Amino acid sequence: MTTAPKQEIELKQLFVSDAGTVSALVIGAGGADFTTAPAVTFIGACTRPAQAVAEIAAGAVSALHIIDPGEGYAAAPTVGFTGGGGTGATATATVNAADASGRFKFLCFVTSCEAQEQRSFQERRVRDCDVPSAKPVTQVTSGSYSANYSLTGFASPARLTWKLLRNAIRSGRRLEFQDKDDMLAKAGGGADVFLAYMENLGTSMPDEGTVGFTATLKVDGAKAWAPAA
Structure with missing residues (x-):
């Protein structure tokens, strides 16, 4: 019995570019003493700012969720936190550039x-x-x-x-x-x-x-x- 050769064919597929958008958020430090989830801010030149929400656990920022990736970012914006009663939380954003090979x-x-x-x-x-x-x-x-x-x-x-x-x-x-x-x-x-x-x-x-x-x-x-x- 013979085995048919593997067909290395990538079927017709559709991709969308995330160029100029915030594609990921990584928490650097969760901070401390947060009693409510702080507001997430983005500082950086863009045509429409990104939006995200934070979750807290044991008084620290434990998760970040992108609600709107924004558009028109040429460089990663600075991520900040306001309110919530705590301090010390940090995070970094990732933005795909227009000429990035992995933008699709x-x-x-x-x-x-x-x-x-x-x-x-x-x-x-x-x-x-x-x-x-x-x-x-x-x-x-x-x-x-x-x-x-x-x-x-x-x-x-x-x-x-x-x-x-x-x-x-x-x-x-x-x-x-x-x-x-x-x-x-x-x-x-x-x-x-x-x-x-x-x-x-x-x-x-x-x-x-x-x-x-x-x-x-x-x-x-x-x-x-x-x-x-």
Whole structure:
């Protein structure tokens, strides 16, 4: 009995960039004497500040949860704490730069992804001015390009990629996506990178800690294809 060779194929997958957002918070010191959870502050240049909440245990900050990763951070902001009655808590933030190789995060909660591209054309009949008796020649010229994605799936409310989608439709911000298709170079694979707006986002009631959703992406501009390395 022979074993079929392993197919090293990465199936079609969709990723979203977290460039310019706060992607992680790490507690340096929990501090002491907190009677209530302090407010978390972010100090640093951005287009929309991040938001996070703290948890306390035994008078110290024990956990941090990103509510809104913000946008437009070129460098990690300084994390601070105010209120709560305690002192000494510290934390550091991680921000993905726009050119970071790891800026794309897998949208693993997407259960279906349908892409539709459309190019308009204009057809006209043109006469030869030098030969008026000749029959008009049909010419076709390329017009506008548009593309859309329809997504369905389930998301963990705590997952950063879900927060990026949710906050994008509320702020009107463009997101950067990567659409991978069979990443083996010998199989002709590669990836489309494109910018898109969240045009629609519908959510269903949470089920066992997840939120069901449907979404439509409106691609802004043409996709940029890069073959697999």
